[in-house]
Amino acid sequence: MREEAARRGNGRRTHLAVGALLTGALVWGVLWYPYRVLAGLGISGIAASALTYAVALALALVFWRRALAALRPSWLLAAIGLAGAACNMGYVLATLHGEVMRVLLLFYLAPLWTILLARWWLGEQLGVWGLAVVGLSLGGAATMLWHPAMGLPWPRNGAEWLGLASGFFFACxxxxxxxxxxxxxxxxxxxxxxxxxxxxxxxxxxxxxxxxWPHSGASVLWLLGIGVILMLVNRVVQFGLHHTAANRAIVILLSELVFAAISAWFLAGESMGAREWLGGAMIAAASLLSTRLEARVEAAA
Known part of the structure; x- marks a missing residue:
């Protein structure tokens, strides 16, 4: 009886974790749109980021005060905070000023940077799977970005450079x-x-x-709503990651690309050509391969 109850409890927790990750992917796949609404109401991306994260911080200090009692400043914590903040702010500004799907595909080069940084900072070996991730990631980016009339396959504007940088900071x-x-x-x-x-x-x-500063009731409501979402989605996604194997979690999180593609088409009239889809498929495959590498690292630990 106890084993059966434990099995049911684990199954329920697994379903909740998967739902949490899908919720996070959905939110991040459409979160660009509220920031565009705020821009239309006269609040720029940087100002909107400052105000929404201020709301998220104020709420966190109230609702997480017990968990924060153990907080001790350190260089490592500061580095995590700045890297995560740069990632999220880069995402906001990039999707605000660029084509959502191209920005997100460049963001999802993150497994490439993760492998290289883990090799440098943690001493993890690259191996065959790591080389495959590097090759597929670079090949996908080159396929997506290259055009005969544009020369080298580099990001073509500031928004795409920000998307690339935000993926790097996500890896950091x-x-x-x-x-x-x-x-x-x-x-x-x-x-x-x-x-x-x-x-x-x-x-x-x-x-x-x-x-x-917000000068209308609508802008105040949007700022408060986004701030609440930022606080909640961080907690929800972390719950999902904690209770889901890494190789399964990344597959679920890749659904963000689907949500972003649908929302960008429906809300902004954006679409991608065959070359972008091919390059995106190669980048997604690299992300999936990175889970194989992660599984090997965990097995060796």
């Missing part, structure tokens, strides 16, 4: 988190919220943008 955050297993989910999330305020504040102070 993941690799650094491996070195900080003792830190709780709440502590890491709050570090990221603080990091977002630091980065957005620095950009505003150096003249990269101007601080626009």
């Amino acid at each position: 955050s993941n690799v650094l988190s491996r070195r900080a297993q003792a830190l709780s989910i709440e502590v890491k999330s709050v570090a990221m919220f603080v990091g977002a305020l630091v980065i957005s504040g620095a950009l505003l102070l150096t003249g990269w943008g101007s601080m626009q």
Whole structure:
């Protein structure tokens, strides 16, 4: 009886974890749109990021105060916070000013950066699967970006460079988190919220943008809503990652590309050509291959 109850409990937890990851993929696949709405209401991406992360931080300090009692500042925690903040802010600004799917496909080069950084910072071996991920990732990016009239296969504008950079910082955050297993989910999330305020504040102070305060009830509601979503989605996704094997989690999170493709077509009228789809398929395959590498690393540990 006890074994049966435990089995049912594990099965229920697994279903909840999968649902949590799908929820996170759905939210991040459409979160670009509320920021475009705020831009239309006169609040720029940098100002909107500062305000929404301020809301998320305030809520976290209230609802997670017990978990945050153990918070101790450290260089590692600061690095995790800044890397995660740079990733999320880069995503927001890139999808605000660029084509959503092209930006996200460049973001999903993250497994390439993860493998290279893990080799450098953690001493993990590259191996055959690692080389395959590197080759497929670079091949997919080149296929998607190359055009006879445009020369070398580089990102073609600032938004695409931001998408590429946000994927790199996502990889940095993941690799650094491996070195900080003792830190709780709440502590890491709050570090990221603080990091977002630091980065957005620095950009505003150096003249990269101007601080626009909400001047309508609609903008206030959008800012509060996004802030609540940012706090909740971080917690939800971390629950899913904690209770799902890494190689299964990345497959589920790749559904973000599907949600983004549908939302970009429906809400912004964006579409991709055959070359972009082929390059995107190669990048997605590289992400799937990276799960095989992750499984090998876990088995060797």
